[in-house]
Amino acid sequence: MASAFRDPFNPDHRLSSGCSCGEHASQADHDQAAALGGTDDLAARLAETAIVKAVFGADPARRAFLRTVGTSTALAALSQFFPLAAAREAMAQAPGPLEKKDLKIGFIPITCATPIIMAHPMGFYSKNGLNAEVVRTAGWAVIRDKTLNKEYDAAHMLSPMPLAITMGAGSNPIPYTMPAVENINGQAITLAVKHKDKNDPKQWKGFKFAVPFDYSMHNYLLRYYLAEAGLDPDTDVQIRAVPPPEMVANLRADNIDGFLAPDPVNQRAVYDGVGFIHILSKAIWDGHPCCAFAASREFVTTMPNTYQALLKSIIEATAFATKAENRKQIAEVIAGQNYLNQPVTVVEQVLTGTYADGLGNVKRDANRIDFDPFPYQSMAIWILTQMKRWGQIKGDVNYKQVAEQVFLATDATKLMREAGLTPPAMSSKKHVIMGKEFDPAKPDEYIASFRIKRS
Amino acid sequence: MRSLALRSALLSAAIFLLFIGIWQVSSMSGGGGSQVVDDEYARLVGAAAATGQKTPFPSPSEVGAKLWQHLSDPFYVRGTNDMGIGIQLAYSIARVAGGYLLAAAFAIPVGFLIGMSPLLYGALNPYIQILRPISPLAWMPLALYTIKDSSISSIFVIFICSVWPMLINTAFGVASVRREWTNVARTLEVGPLRTAFRVILPAAAPTIMTGMRISIGIAWLVIVAAEMLVGGTGIGYFVWNEWNNLSLSSILVAILSIGLVGMALDQGLARLTRLVTYQE
Amino acid sequence: MSEKPFISIEGIAKRFGAQVVFEDVHFGVRQGEFVALIGHSGCGKTTILNVLAGLDQPDSGAVLVGNDAISGPSLDRAVIFQSHALLPWLSAIGNISFAVRSRWPKWDGEAVRSHCQRYIDLVGLTGAETKRPAQLSGGMKQRVGIARALAIHPKMLLMDEPFSALDALTRGVLQDEVLRLCAATHQTVFMITHDVDEAILLADRIVLMTNGPYAKVAEIVVNTLPRERSRHDVHKHPHYYRIRNHIVDFLVERSRRFDEDRPRDYDPMHPPEVRPGLGEPPPPAPLRAVT
């Protein structure tokens, strides 16, 4: 259940329920608030709630009163002897002043960024007092550089990127944080239509594949999948980094045989009759993280209130996106020119999981993509093991320490609770990838257990 | 003379129509198969995919419709990531103008000094020769890293690509001003500043303008690539964005407008060049 | 014509690398005098003129104006260049006013304009003021060059083969022009020429240079023709062919062999002044092309 700001004049709500401000209500209320939501409204409600609470004390009394006189009458009555307006203003500043309100957040136009994107048109940022601008960006290297340059306050990244930036792989080490995962699953392996009979990866020797970035789950998942089929991803096939928008064009031009890509690229290949979806990434690892919401450690420490408000917006948006019934609406909002710039049906197929597979079949899988903000540190450790496995990082790695530094599970736990989500009790867990268990406590043994590896 | 111009205009138009005609006919022949999948599937994919084909190259009529769509509302702003083609062109032109004018403000005085002084010429020539052939886009990561601002970085890239032709041409133009003209100034006891502005500058102006014309061409080529790389705003970003959406019609519209603006910039400078050109 | 020269060349020499173009060159030009310099191509005439103009420095020796060695170009010594050297982006009047403004920077536009117009009229270019050099004929260009030089009221005029690029007809007209102007203004002039007739027509004294390298002043021919001359009848004067034959003989024969059979009393500091017009004409020169 995501957060909502409770209407104190709604007699059916208990004001003292589980959240810190005592404002949260049902999902339905939340949706409404989200759609309408503005800071002023929220602050106003907050102020009114405080007064109502002070006047009536216990919930039963308030409920009884409101039932009898009606909400608007109650508000009018109260405002006669309470300076509601003044109280509202006072409360508006209450949650701790935001260090910065005008934020720029970069995103890559793929469905992984759904929470970051939708939080803009659906008002999750403004609801938390932020005037955020979401800026479509051309590529992962650019988004990284613009974030490092502080042109962006925070950004959509591939979840391995904050680890790589922190470790200094591919650039100078800069302390980076990843307070929230955005999505889980939601990727796929797409092959050119001419390969529609080659359903066994063992037949893929000599293929050329594209992944969006070297430091991406896509790269690690594809390598994992190929290696499990006995193909060495470095010698038996070619894998290169290709920006998502170029993937379909390259597939069409026969420059590549397939890709493991974020959506809507896969669905777009199907839409244009260029490729077919071989498997969804959830078939490799159900629940794998993909993209993430990332910010520099400097931002987190110098602007704690802004950071909290921002993370709260993202987590609330993520919670909203988790609900299957909201997906169609989200698809419509984010497919537009200002965001993903894709045909609505393509985005909708990705988000709803009812999709054409490129071979003439309509498939249904509600969990094709899901949204779960919790940054399990075990995920970070798995990513680090794969970086090590494929030689992207060398030497001894203090897996646990890096994971804890970058994947900020504590913040997410707190805010997920505030957003009415249930955070997991543990920040690490065992994962199962293609039937093989990964124990985050034993990363080195895990790497050693693979036959095909570079280290 | 008049009839020659008329005839070439007619021929131009004929070539255009022929080209469009062939394009239209060939793009029509490809499509039009019958649906090979069930209706539910057909709703989920593009029209071509439903008939078992790949989405074809757009026909001229589709491109024309897109062109009309973009031209009928070129200056709208509907969000950070959604602005009209006119606005995007304006961003690109502003960036090019910024980098280009900075480059001119730097290259012309410095080129002047280099051209005047064989010592400086000898000292700086190796650097110029090494720096000049570097693709301006290769500077982009370095610029982003050191300048830490993407729009200033693209202006810097424009600066760096347009500075060399202007610098080299100015130095060359100044160095090769005919000795007798400077001698005229010397026998008239003309001061160094007046000599620079009244003799050397006009004498070297055609060469300098040639450099400036080469530069504006390069700058316009580079801005499109730089914006595709860095994104945000500009016609290059527009192309990238439409590529992202695989909208070839919009890309063709962008290509057309890039060509037209490039031609306008070049013609503008050609006109200026004509103003300062003299016959010996 | 005072005896003390207005400008005197004191033993100048010029080297380019190891090659000594000329050395020990001495002569002077007096106030109001017209001196012509004749010598074979490459003997260093233009170099000498450049030194006089201050555009070039001699490797040794000096050029004195009054008692001071010249240190650089001066508005007092206007140059008419061999190749006219007009600024091609300026009109005829623009070229002249560029010079006039350099001479009198404080003049207002109208003063400059009317002054320039006077000189345009003087050289007979009325109507062609706004034309660019490229639109002018060779003769017209050279007239603009002359107007530009005269307009700044120089104390001395230095001319480097001003008419050599022109056809015979135009050259004749311009020679008349110069003759007229010099007679009117008593302008001090130093002129380089290849044309013996031109030298005799215009000059008071004619400096003869030997061939380079190591060129020097062999002798100075005093033109004994009366000052009032005209192109049409100058050759009718009895001195004319004596002077002419003397110079042609020098150019054809003696300029080459000067070092071998130079007079015993030859002193480069005081090159002999000869007056062939007064004496018997030397034997006619053998039929050889003048180079």
Ligand SMILES: Nc1ncnc2c1ncn2[C@@H]1O[C@H](COP(=O)(O)OP(=O)(O)OP(=O)(O)O)[C@@H](O)[C@H]1O
């Ligand atoms: N800058 C220079 N460097 C080297 N040698 C030079 C230079 N200028 C002139 N010379 C040489 O000096 C000599 C004299 O040149 P100058 O131009 O004075 O000859 P000139 O008598 O004027 O010949 P002409 O009658 O053909 O004009 C020539 O042999 C020429 O090659």
Ligand SMILES: [Mg+2]
């Ligand atoms: Mg000469």
